[in-house]
Amino acid sequence: MSKMSTEPVRHALNGPTMGTRWSALFFAQTGFDPEPVRAAMQAAVDEVDGQMSTWNPDSDLMRLNAAPVGVWVAAPDRLREVLQRGLEIGRASGGAFDIGMGDAVTAWGFGPEAAAPDRIHAAMTAGRVPAHEAFEIGETSVRKLVPVDIDLNGIAKGYGVDRLANTLQCHGIKAGLVGIDGEMRALGLRPGQKAWTIAVEAPDSERRVPHSILTLQDAAVATSGDYRHWVDVQGRRLSHTMDPGRGAPMLTSPASVTVVARSCVEADAWATALMVLGADRGAPLARKHGLDALFLLRDDDGSTRGVGVGRLFSEEPAAIASAGER
Template sequence: MQISFQAFGTYNQIMAEVDCLPLLEECRSLCEAIEAKFSAFQPTSAIAEISAQAGIRPVAIDEETFFMLKRAQDFSNLSKGAFDITIRPATALWGIGKKGDFVPDAGDLEQLHELVNYKGLVLDQKNGTAMLQLAGQQIDLGGIAKGYAADRARDHLIQNGCSSALINFGGNIATIREKQNGESWQIGVQNPLAKRGEFIGTVSLTDQTMVTSGVNERFFIRDGKRYHHILDPRTCRPADSSLLSVTVVGNRSIDMDALSTALFVLGPDEGAKLAKQTGCHALFILTNREIFATDGFTKMLKRKV
């Protein structure tokens, strides 16, 4: 039994091996509510209001919004800015996937460096507020919203007695226990240079989540150079980290969502250090086609022959 729906700018699917269609529909509604609440494109969302009041005043937020912003801030600190939800001015300027082969002027990118700075987000838990310190700063939770939604859907299913399910939100995978036949869920690791559905191998997941960040989803080529959508907040340009993709496996999808982006921006050496620090398993596919993985991921991966 399964449902499919559009949200977070992508195709989403939940498949359960038990009869629980009403629960699946509740998960769909839950995801739609999360998208509406945390989208940077919804003018009535708290996120949009925080951006609109940047440099002016703090904005009152609820506990859920505080949690999202604090979790994002935690990963910004852990990655030393390789993951940064204040990246929105840069993603808007580039408009990858919307502006053809447009490449911003170096001067315009230089002006963004002051705005793209996670340290400019001030969270006040006592007063329940959030504020961006500089006018022009903007927040985009697109780097963790799908992961958060996958976690919420997974938790909702478990709390209501669903004993076996697979959640796939645009490549953010979350699993509930095993398949009903007792086998682990077999999840393919996308080949970043091939069409969707072509894998370099598979991993077995049970009560785990897997997220991939790569150059194959949104990009354009200009003068022989590939410009992809994963921007380095430190340069406001597409990350130049010698990587085609990063796949991470862990326990919470919101964390893996942030980490897959951070590890991609950091590159294989610094990325592997952060993976070890946070306890996730990671696989890096380099631009020279080499594959590098942490010990944990190496043990999980079954390579395609």
């Protein structure tokens, strides 16, 4: 038998989801059929999208948004799980991560409808209750305690990545790299006992280039930034990250925040929370919760500097190696 016949075969799968694409990379023995895995992964992300999309008026999330205050609404397990995680991280972040910003997201044109001045005014003048105080989650249903529109765009992709990872594991695949639009999760090690290599993107709207390189094993990474999705208002570019205190896009924020955590749902939500808080307030909170986080900040001269928290990102900005220096 030749040596090549016993070496693991590389499989790269992908498909559409949430307005972008999911991907999976793993190795399996010769003769392994990846099609059942592909189908199961597509079904997993389709389920997440079908339950949590704000673009689909028939999604479970939109049914909940349309329900009157105080009325219990049946909600599938996965939606309730994501709502619960969102509320927990909202509480832990002091409201910096708030899933109850759906009205503001829509008003400013980051949803399926164009921005509208009357909705912007309403979002900015609304009396807001933090989402973690606005819901009651039961065993099979959810109810709103105050008027609120939920938006899960800051957490659903991360959850979708975790579902991709779980699907791999259910098919007996213990090592792989899965992702949705830059949110990634690594399982185990590559052949040769090597960690998975992932680039942290530089906050550049004109091109996609790496800022630094991570090597991960059994961990997830997510980045929130101001350089991919924005609106221009009176000549000023505003990012899609909402300030819960204003009901409007952040006026000042890091260029990006990258978080490494055990699960991608955690990394995704915390990356948004730390974008809202900024490095001065966010770094101590990340440290308190044991997160590895990298804040990329723009200086007045246009250069970018990093502020790191945790073992992966040294506390000293100078210790963060850029990809170009490796």
